[in-house]
Amino acid sequence: METSPSPAAVRGTGRARRVSPGMLCAALLVPVVAALGVVTSWYVQVIHGDWVDRQQEACRLMARPLTEYVAAWTGPALGVTAVLLCVLLARRIRRRYSLRIWETWPGLVAYIVVWINVLAILLELFTLWATFTPDGSGSVLGDCE
DSSP states (O other), rough: OOOOOOOHHHSHHHHHHOOOOOHHHHHEEEEEEEHHHHHHHHHHHHHHHHHHHHHHHHHOOOOOHHHHHHHHHHHHHHHHHHHHHHHHHHHHHHHHHHHHGGSSHHHEEEEEEEEHHHHHHHHHHHHHHHHHSSSSOOOOOOSSS
16 A cells, blocks of 8 residues: 555645745756857857957967857857756755756746757857858958068
């Protein structure tokens, strides 16, 4: 004879449906960190464009700025951090409420964002690779006299 409550009975209690502020903060931190990773990777292109413009104005080749490399590494780091936050949130929800992550609305938001973030991590890794790859065509400095 089984004495533990069934998952349906646990979900029916008020305790299982309650969304704690900590769970809400952790769940909403996942999309924020994932979005910051995408924005950081996009900012690498902005930094690179400014660097090309400065080279053309100075009519000489210049070293790439350190901020471009830092931003290129930060993008994938934030993407992987979002995945780790979602895994930790799933473990917490499972341990505390005996529910799967998608059975609570904050967990569902984090779960969906993490799966979309997998594509973003690929983009961030490509941006990182492109940052360390030398420009094959070379920089066009324009009309320098």
